[in-house]
Amino acid sequence: MDIISHGLYGWAVFGNKNRKEFWLSIGFWILPDFLTFGLPFAINIITMLSGGSGSIFGQAGHHNIDAKYIDAIYNITHSLIIRGIVFWALWRIYKKPMKASFARLLHILIDIPTHSLAFFATPFLWPIFNYKFDGIPRSNKIIFIPNIIVLIILYSIYMYKKFHKTKKTK
Numbered sequence: 731m732d733i734i735s736h737g738l739y740g741w742a743v744f745g746n747k748n749r750k751e752f753w754l755s756i757g758f759w760i761l762p763d764f765l766t767f768g769l770p771f772a773i774n775i776i777t778m779l780s781g782g783s784g785s786i787f788g789q790a791g792h793h794n795i796d797a798k799y800i801d802a803i804y805n806i807t808h809s810l811i812i813r814g815i816v817f818w819a820l821w822r823i824y825k826k827p828m829k830a831s832f833a834r835l836l837h838i839l840i841d842i843p844t845h846s847l848a849f850f851a852t853p854f855l856w857p858i859f860n861y862k863f864d865g866i867p868r869s870n871k872i873i874f875i876p877n878i879i880v881l882i883i884l885y886s887i888y889m890y891k892k893f894h895k896t897k898k899t900k
């Protein structure tokens with residue numbers, strides 16, 4: 731799934747929580763893609779500005795983004811196994827499960843069926859298994875249209891709840 735839809739899903743699901751939890755959830759939700767695409771993008775811009783030969787979109791490659799470390803970051807940020815370990819570690823540290831980190835779990839679960847082998851299939855079992863599900867990309871209308879419908883439904887529920895909340899407080 732694309733980063734904008736991820737952000738919108740994060741907003742809709744966690745939008746009526748308290749401010750801190752809300753921003754934490756949005757952060758957890760877009761973090762996997764931000765680290766994978768945003769960080770290399772920023773590094774490329776800096777390299778180009780400082781006279782280096784960084785190219786934002788790379789030359790060839792199966793996903794047209796030319797850097798080995800992007801695959802490494804993608805594996806780490808999109809693995810359910812790594813997410814489970816981090817979740818468990820945070821639970822141990824804070825003595826309670828971190829609710830906001832469920833946003834990252836949902837991100838990975840949405841990505842599995844919406845990425846094909848041709849473009850960043852989700853390495854959800856990494857590093858134990860290399861299996862990746864050959865999903866249907868978001869650009870395909872089978873995903874694109876239901877994605878918009880689901881977002882409209884989620885936002886209708888969100889607005890309805892918000893409207894009723896402000897009515898109650900009046």
Ligand SMILES: [Zn+2]
Binds near residue numbers: 731762763808837841
């Ligand atoms: Zn993702």
